[in-house]
Amino acid sequence: MVYQFSDRMATLQPSLIREILKSTSDPSVISFAAGNPAPDAFPVADVQRIAAEILAEQPIMALQYSVTEGYMPLRDACKKLLETHYGIPMRDNELIIISGAQQGADLTAKALVNEGDTVLCEDPSFIGCLNCFRSYNCNLVGVEMEPDGVNLEKFEQAMREQPNVKLFYMIPNFQNPSGITTSLEKRKAVLRLAEKYNVLILEDNPYGDLRCSGEPVPSIKSFDESGAVIYVGSFSKLLAPGIRVGFVAAPKPLIAKMTVGKQCSDVHTNMLAQMICERWLTTCDVEAHIHKIQEIYKRKCSLMLDCIKKEFSPAVSYTVPEGGLFVWCTLPEGADMMAFCNRAVEKKVAIVPGSAFLADQTAPCRAFRLNFSTPTDQAIVKGIEILGQLTREWYPA
Incomplete structure (x- = not known):
């Protein structure tokens, strides 16, 4: 054969x-x-207790099909987390639960990127999402990094010269692989330039809570008033990567299209894992x-x-x-x-x-x-x- x-x-x-x-x-x-994550970073006892409670109290809900958008109590808890912990207003946004943060990149590309369109990324960047973008036969273009984030001159040059630029993928906090944190000034400049050239920003923040030194920097999504930013969060580094639960916050039309794309992919994220995340967020001392x-x-x-x-x-x-x-x-x-x-x-x-x-x-x-x-x-x-x-x-x- x-x-x-x-x-x-x-x-x-x-x-x-x-x-x-x-x-x-x-x-x-x-x-x-x-x-x-480090082995001693897992809240094993909490997860054991919560999983046992769910399977004792709500076994059918945990084992049954559910809606693509995600378990509603978890969606509500994630919206609250975004507003109170990350300063991201949800009034003009919607949220979908996804099977790990990388699915956020996949659904974004599926919804927005045609073959031959350009996707910009920090150079270097996370290999998992780079391969995701490559799978859509896009024109993947890296933009050089500086110690405080992407080179703004080359970023604008790429948006101006590359064909059909649809998306800029970035990890502003403790970037994988470089460890670089994008400065507040550059975050604001990236948003201004993206708005100028009508390019969406995919802000991936899997490491934001793993700060060891320095002061937290606001997410780009927190000052996005034009709907230019798609924000991806994850429980992989906060709780556990094996549960494969993340979320995307974006303007409602984008989330609606991603929902259709997810229906074609995995129908919905693992229900037991979603319920564990929700109960962990609402009953444990997350801070x-x-x-x-x-x-x-x-x-x-x-x-x-x-x-x-x-x-x-x-x-x-x-x-x-x-x-x-x-x-x-x-x-x-x-x-x-x-x-x-x-x-x-x-x-x-x-x-x-x-x-x-x-x-x-x-x-x-x-x-x-x-x-x-x-x-x-x-x-x-x-x-x-x-x-x-x-x-x-x-x-x-």
Whole structure:
């Protein structure tokens, strides 16, 4: 049998991160390649109790089909969370529950992007959503990042020169993979430019509550008065990624079209998981939990940064994130990043090549991503020591 794949799927390749993670099944490998929450960040006891209560009190509701828009009590709780915790007014917006934040990108592309249309993204950016956009045969164009967010001059140039620009995808808080937080000034400028060129912004905020230092910055959606921003939130880093629950807040016409798209995809998000999220939001001390996980990530981030400062060659630069899960390291001019990453794996340390996060994965890249949330403290110390020795051998100052 000869299989003729669709044009949409024929050129897509497996996620490089997922392929790297296969190698980490070897227990001797220290993995800085994942993006998982820290094991001690999960409110396991709360979830166990809530799940048992739901299955005892409302088993049929938890096990039955439901509406595509989502479990109404959870939708109401998420709207309240957006207004009170994130400062996002819901009066001109609607909300749909989705199966993880990445489905928000998929439904947005499904609703708005035709084959050949342009989707802009930060460069580098999250590989999962990049592959999602690629699956729609769009013209995916990356816009260079600066320490405080996207390069505004190149952002406007791309909107002005690229054909049929429909969407700009961005992660303004502790960006994956760079760890960069977009400044308030740039957030406002991005919105002004998007409105000027009639381009929608897809604001993805999976890491916003994982702040370790600095002051919170308002979301772009919080000052969006024109309906230009589609906001995606998730319970993956706040509660647990395995439940696959997120939400999209956007103007009502967009949510209506996404709802139709979701009906063609998975009908509705897992009902038991939705009910767990709702009861967790409404009966548990969410603020105390956020404070707990912030302290966990603050400690682990500080440990990795201290180790990098001590062990890495001064020829290697790196970001100092204010939160999130990642540190972005850049090798010096002329370095062979892929050779470095391969050598690291040979030394039993898994890292992710930066090229995996580029809109054009063939473009030159000297960076790699490190994750500090998943490995143990002992693994962070040992793994950075191994990488540091490699940097000093290959790139002495």
